[in-house]
Every structure is written in C-alpha cells, then in structure tokens.
Amino acid sequence: MDQAEELRRMVQSRAKLARVLAITSGKGGVGKSNVAVNLAIASAALGKRVILIDMDLGLANADVILNVNSRYNLSHVVAGKKSLEETLVRAPGNVILAPGASGIGRLADLTDSERANLLKGIEHLQRRADLLIVDTGAGISKNVTGFLACADEVLVVTTPEPTAIVDAYAVIKTIAHEEDHGDIRLVVNMVTNAKEGQTCAANLVAVARRFLNAYIEYAGCVVQDARVSQAVKRRRPFLLEYPTCEASRCVRELAQRLVKQNARVPAVEVSERPSFLARLAGLFRTDMAVTGDL
Ligand SMILES: Nc1ncnc2c1ncn2[C@@H]1O[C@H](COP(=O)(O)OP(=O)(O)O)[C@@H](O)[C@H]1O
Numbered sequence: 001m002d003q004a005e006e007l008r009r010m011v012q013s014r015a016k017l018a019r020v021l022a023i024t025s026g027k028g029g030v031g032k033s034n035v036a037v038n039l040a041i042a043s044a045a046l047g048k049r050v051i052l053i054d055m056d057l058g059l060a061n062a063d064v065i066l067n068v069n070s071r072y073n074l075s076h077v078v079a080g081k082k083s084l085e086e087t088l089v090r091a092p093g094n095v096i097l098a099p100g101a102s103g104i105g106r107l108a109d110l111t112d113s114e115r116a117n118l119l120k121g122i123e124h125l126q127r128r129a130d131l132l133i134v135d136t137g138a139g140i141s142k143n144v145t146g147f148l149a150c151a152d153e154v155l156v157v158t159t160p161e162p163t164a165i166v167d168a169y170a171v172i173k174t175i176a177h178e179e180d181h182g183d184i185r186l187v188v189n190m191v192t193n194a195k196e197g198q199t200c201a202a203n204l205v206a207v208a209r210r211f212l213n214a215y216i217e218y219a220g221c222v223v224q225d226a227r228v229s230q231a232v233k234r235r236r237p238f239l240l241e242y243p244t245c246e247a248s249r250c251v252r253e254l255a256q257r258l259v260k261q262n263a264r265v266p267a268v269e270v271s272e273r274p275s276f277l278a279r280l281a282g283l284f285r286t287d288m289a290v291t292g293d294l
C-alpha cells in the first residue's frame, strides 16, 4: 500500500463511526447479557473491532460472564472521575469491555451532567471501533426507550414464553413510537428448535405490523442449551468454552446475519440519518457539552 493510500485509509477509518447495537428486553433473565457477550465475541471473530458496553445500570454482569476484573466502571464515568475510555478492559475473545456498575439506578435517573459524561464517552468510543454492543437493562421507561431508539439497531431479546413475548411487545411498542428510531430486530432465546423461534417471531412480527405499523425483523434464535449455564458457572463465555455447542452455533449464525445486514445498508441512508449522538442530544434536549462537537 503506498503512502497516499494508507493516508486515505486512515482518514476514512477515522471518519467512520461505529454502529451502535443496543440489546434489550421487556422481561429480565431472558438472556440479554449472554447474547450480548457471545454476539460480541462472534462479531469480533468476523473481523469487527467490537466494544461491549455494559449499560444495565441496575444489574450489570458482563464482567462476571467474561471473568474480567476492572478497576473502573460506569459509576466512575457518570461521576466524571474517569473517561469511558479509561474504564476499558481487554476481555476474552478479542472483545473490549466497558464494565458496568450495578445499583446506580437507571439511565433516566441520571442528572444531565452525569448523562452527558456517559454520552461523551460513547461518542469517543464510536471512533475507535466498528461495532458498539450495548447491553441495556430490561423493561420500559421513557428515557431508556428513547435512548434505545437512538441506536442504529435494537435487538429485542425474548424467550418463547408468553410473559416474555408480551413484555417484548411492550418494549417494541415504545421504541416504535419514538420518531426516527433505528432498526428493530428480534432474537428468540431458549427455543427448543429453530421452528419454535420462527413461529414465535412470525407472530410478534405480524402483530407489530398490524397494530403498531412497525416493521421488525427476525434476526434469529438461540436454542436452550445446558452448556450456557455451565459456561456461566465456569465464568467463560459459552462461545469460547463450548464452541461446538448448539447455542454457539446459533450465536455465530446470528452474528453473521447481523454483520451482513449492516453491510447491506446503503451509505446514503446512513448519512441521512443523524448520528447516534445527535439523536441523543435531541432526545434529552440538554445543553450537553457534546452537542458542540457534532
Ligand atoms: N440459550 C440459553 N440456554 C440455556 N440457558 C440460558 C440461555 N440463555 C440464557 N440462559 C440462562 O439464563 C440466565 C439469565 O441470562 P442472562 O444473560 O443473565 O439474562 P439477562 O441479561 O436478560 O438478565 C443465565 O444464567 C443463563 O444460565
């Protein structure tokens, strides 16, 4: 590669902002964190520079699943003591983790300046990676779904249980009501087989289309697999501990589909949609310092 080409490549890569993929659910315990961690590893294996941000401010546990110790976490970031970048730790599977902090409340509870500290950090990380995977908490609150709607895509995780599906529908409804929301995709976790995932997704997709006029896409399923819980107990992501298990196969397929979907998005559409941070700034309508950088 000659020097000019190298320079062009560097400029292009610097200008490129990572896609923000938020992972959420209506109900807790449906497997968000496991999907987030293992999807991050599978995407990294496909050559993406992936940063996983554990933003479940209530029950952060990506660091537990990945067995990494961190000195700093999101609580230091929101308090303005550390930048988000300073909290980053290397995790297994070529993933970089921004560790979460449990019990600091919800995104909605943060003060304007605390939230600005966090968002400034996210914008900075968008220049360092290809993909930011954000593990968010479960449930619906106005600001959290507003935040979700700002992501380029939201993966809503559900299980085939009616309670989880009803809660997933409620989350989809709130995101779909937000103006200019990103793509909404569905992952059905803990299915008996692929057919069950498809049936469950087909129903939800049809109901969302009919009653919410919302187009959601089925991203795929992950089967119920005893290896998942075994891996959690061994504190290793299942994709690394049991790479040939059924759940690992499902997550690899999911990553492939999501990465391909990203590649399919025409450049013009991406540039027409305001950046993640511009949308966030609009959402919170605060005088965040970050808006000056947009
Ligand atoms: N595909 C799966 N098969 C079997 N068990 C699973 C699967 N996905 C998640 N689990 C189990 O469910 C529990 C909750 O998962 P977790 O990722 O922590 O959910 P959430 O982040 O939504 O609260 C985990 O401890 C794990 O053992």
Ligand SMILES: [Mg+2]
Binding pocket: 032, 033, 034, 056, 059, 061
């Ligand atoms: Mg979780």
